[in-house]
Amino acid sequence: MAGLKTLTMIKPGAVKNRHIGAILNMIEEAGFRISAIKSLKLSKEDAEEFYAEHKERPFFHDLVDFMSSGPIVAAILLKDNAVVDFRNLIGSTDPEEAEEGTIRKLFAASKAHNAIHGSDSDESADRESHFFFSSKELLEKHP
Numbered sequence: 001m002a003g004l005k006t007l008t009m010i011k012p013g014a015v016k017n018r019h020i021g022a023i024l025n026m027i028e029e030a031g032f033r034i035s036a037i038k039s040l041k042l043s044k045e046d047a048e049e050f051y052a053e054h055k056e057r058p059f060f061h062d063l064v065d066f067m068s069s070g071p072i073v074a075a076i077l078l079k080d081n082a083v084v085d086f087r088n089l090i091g092s093t094d095p096e097e098a099e100e101g102t103i104r105k106l107f108a109a110s111k112a113h114n115a116i117h118g119s120d121s122d123e124s125a126d127r128e129s130h131f132f133f134s135s136k137e138l139l140e141k142h143p
Contacts (some may be wrong), residue, residue, distance in 0.1 A: 010116055011067065032079045036129075039072070047064040047068045076133060090104055091105050096111075
């Protein structure tokens with residue numbers, strides 16, 4: 001059964017370019033409910049930990065540098081089939097390949113600075129949610 005939760009991060013470039021409101025509006029218009037949200041700046045160590053699964057990939061150090069370069073907005077989103085529906089909403093990692101109307105097509109500067117993160121599985125959504133939010137902040141379980 002598909003999960004009810006996903007995690008997103010509006011990345012430093014989109015925050016710097018003042019796209020937070022437009023992106024959150026698109027998320028809510030697509031039927032997601034925001035159950036937890038915060039703005040913070042990741043340290044290099046935090047970014048390395050969050051993206052540890054990519055440590056051996058050639059883009060890892062650039063990704064860590066970018067993700068620790070400025071504030072991000074992390075949010076837990078609730079909706080039936082959350083992970084799949086959200087990945088459809090954000091579009092392809094490369095904005096040149098993303099479908100029209102997706103968040104990355106509209107707001108990403110490049111593949112490396114693609115505006116937004118979305119969990120890639122229910123397991124990742126759970127792990128990533130606990131990375132950013134304490135048990136006190138994880139209040140909602142269902143849309």
